[in-house]
Amino acid sequence: MRVVKRNLKGRDGEITIVPETLDDLWHLKYIIEKGDLIFALTKRKADSSSDKIRPEKVEKKTVRLGIRVEELEFHKFSNRLRIHGLIEQGMDAGHYHTFNVEEGVDLSIIKNWKKDQMERINEAEASSKRPKVVILAIEEGDADIGLVRHYGIELYSHISQSSGKRSEGTLREVFFQEIIDQLLHAASESEAVVVAGPGFIKDDFMKYLRSKEAEFSSRVVTEDTSSIGMSGFQEVLKRGAVDRIMEESRIARESCLMDDLLKEISLDGKVAYGLDEVKTALDYGSIDTLLVADEMLRMEREKGDIDSFLQAVEHNQGKIVVFSTIFEPGQKLLALGGIAALLRFKI
Numbered sequence: 001m002r003v004v005k006r007n008l009k010g011r012d013g014e015i016t017i018v019p020e021t022l023d024d025l026w027h028l029k030y031i032i033e034k035g036d037l038i039f040a041l042t043k044r045k046a047d048s049s050s051d052k053i054r055p056e057k058v059e060k061k062t063v064r065l066g067i068r069v070e071e072l073e074f075h076k077f078s079n080r081l082r083i084h085g086l087i088e089q090g091m092d093a094g095h096y097h098t099f100n101v102e103e104g105v106d107l108s109i110i111k112n113w114k115k116d117q118m119e120r121i122n123e124a125e126a127s128s129k130r131p132k133v134v135i136l137a138i139e140e141g142d143a144d145i146g147l148v149r150h151y152g153i154e155l156y157s158h159i160s161q162s163s164g165k166r167s168e169g170t171l172r173e174v175f176f177q178e179i180i181d182q183l184l185h186a187a188s189e190s191e192a193v194v195v196a197g198p199g200f201i202k203d204d205f206m207k208y209l210r211s212k213e214a215e216f217s218s219r220v221v222t223e224d225t226s227s228i229g230m231s232g233f234q235e236v237l238k239r240g241a242v243d244r245i246m247e248e249s250r251i252a253r254e255s256c257l258m259d260d261l262l263k264e265i266s267l268d269g270k271v272a273y274g275l276d277e278v279k280t281a282l283d284y285g286s287i288d289t290l291l292v293a294d295e296m297l298r299m300e301r302e303k304g305d306i307d308s309f310l311q312a313v314e315h316n317q318g319k320i321v322v323f324s325t326i327f328e329p330g331q332k333l334l335a336l337g338g339i340a341a342l343l344r345f346k347i
Contacts, residue, residue: 015113254324
């Protein structure tokens with residue numbers, strides 16, 4: 001995400017940004033709220049009247065509008081964020097309009113900025129400068145390629161070894177070459193690749209990769225895992241391979257915190273989950289780290305009573321981590337009520 005302008009004087013500050021990736025659009029889903037004022041360039045039908053019986057082709061003009069947000073939808077597979085609301089400033093004020101925000105669109109957001117939203121902007125801006133990572137999880141006969149995104153890991157492709165005969169090499173060589181072909185394409189814009197898997201298969205693949213793509217192989221690190229697929233990707237995150245490449249990985253941190261949370265729950269230890277238990281923990285001054293799901297935070301903000309609670313946690317020296325519900329740890333947190341806390345002492 002590229003931040004073009006910041007003007008945070010007064011109650012309602014303005015930040016102008018340009019989303020550069022699908023991840024940035026996902027971030028905006030949790031930054032923009034109902035009631036925010038959003039400015040962007042958009043297409044709008046020109047008001048034309050004609051006495052002709054046959055209507056002329058409707059012309060669309062490029063205009064800059066300011067709309068007051070009423071609805072927000074993130075469409076992951078169409079790579080766009082839809083922002084719908086009433087036009088307050090610009091052509092056709094008083095009518096409704098929808099911004100279809102895609103990568104590269106200049107967007108100005110005017111709102112009462114909250115601390116976690118500012119942190120998300122800063123994180124997205126910093127993350128745009130970090131290496132992008134692709135994970136290959138491989139076992140005998142099967143392989144999965146995943147793209148590490150801010151909202152989780154997106155499965156790029158699954159490759160299986162063919163059982164037929166090929167004249168151009170052994171079945172294993174053909175399998176390895178197909179993986180390389182897809183990996184080169186998936187990692188065309190990345191700076192690092194993690195090759196993971198059980199046994200010696202990944203080592204054999206790495207030997208083949210070095211013989212075919214020596215320069216590309218220099219960007220690859222290896223990691224041991226017991227499986228492939230999403231569980232294999234999750235193992236890579238937990239072992240810290242992505243952390244070592246991306247420095248501070250949001251997804252890896254959430255995975256580790258969720259492991260700590262589930263461990264404390266199993267031991268009936270220093271933990272609280274569900275809004276009532278967490279509020280009780282705050283009353284005792286026991287919250288060390290508050291874990292809150294982004295969907296829970298968004299819904300509670302619509303009710304208007306969550307931010308004073310978050311401020312109280314910070315006032316008591318507690319840390320706050322907002323989880324993505326698109327990724328597995330966030331889904332687990334949502335199943336526990338959307339909010340939980342690791343405590344300083346048991347209550």
